[in-house]
Amino acid sequence: MDFIDRAKKEIKENWFKNHVAEIKGEEGLQVIYWGKPGTNMYRTKYVLSGNNVFISGDIGEAVYSLTDSATLDNIKDFNLGYFTSKVEAFCEDRWDFDQSLAKKELIEYWDEYEKNEQYDDAREIYKGILSAIDESTSLDAYRxxxxxxxQDTSVDSDTMEYVWNFGKRMPYRLIGYxxxxxxxxxxxxxxxxxxx
Incomplete structure (x- = not known):
């Protein structure tokens, strides 16, 4: 089971277990209250207005701007990637940084593309990337x-473009929305x- 599947399972079984939807309004302007009766745990409010989805509550805030009208009928066919690509504002960093994933991706990338054979200073480049991973707690810090x-090695921009996204993970909150x-x-x- 991959990261996204594990996240979906955890969110369904732990965050939103026994949640009940209550809708106010009608298409064009709907407010959906999503929560477990009698608790405030993971309570979320979705406001569907025009082409926008506004989210607030216990799991944070976000704004999505859709190309279609923000209706449940339209949204039901959106996959996670497409829906998340429409986020305009989010209460946290757009991406999480996973050091373990970054290290795994570095090892796989370096071996697969035989980077040691391409650069005279390959060892320095590898150590520099590994150091960047170890020193970082966010994607911005890593970058x-x-x-x-x-700047200080012979690494080319094509390699850097790929390395740039090591450890990049979608936050649980965005998956949760x-x-x-x-x-x-x-x-x-x-x-x-x-x-x-």
């Missing part, structure tokens, strides 16, 4: 630490099926 590696909306849609569809 800042990488700049001297690029999408998972919550999908669960809301599923729950409401299930209710409509029972009443039809």
């Amino acid at each position: 800042a630490w990488l700049m001297p590696v690029h 999408w998972v919550g909306l999908q669960m809301v849609i599923e729950q409401l569809s299930s209710k409509e099926g029972k009443t039809a």
Whole structure:
């Protein structure tokens, strides 16, 4: 099971277990309250207005600007990647940085493309990238630490472009916003099926 699948499972089973959707308004302006009755744990409010989705609550805030109208009917077909690409504002960094993943990607990349054979100073480049990973807790910090590696060694820009994204992970919150909306849609569809 990959990172995204594990995140979806955890979010469904832990964050949003026993959550119930309550909708106010109508298409064009809907407010969806998503929470477990009697608690405030992982309570989330989705506001669908025009082409925008506004999210607030226990898991933070975000604004999405869609190319289609922000309706549950349109959103139900969005996959995680597409929906997340529409985020305009988010309460945290757009990407998380995972040191373990970055190290794994560095090793795989270096071996697969035989970088030791391409550069006279390959050992310095590798050590510089590894040091950048070890010194960083965010993607921005990692990228800042990488700049001297690029400037002080013979590494080319194609290699740096690839290395630039080592350790880049989608935050659980962004996954959670999408998972919550999908669960809301599923729950409401299930209710409509029972009443039809």
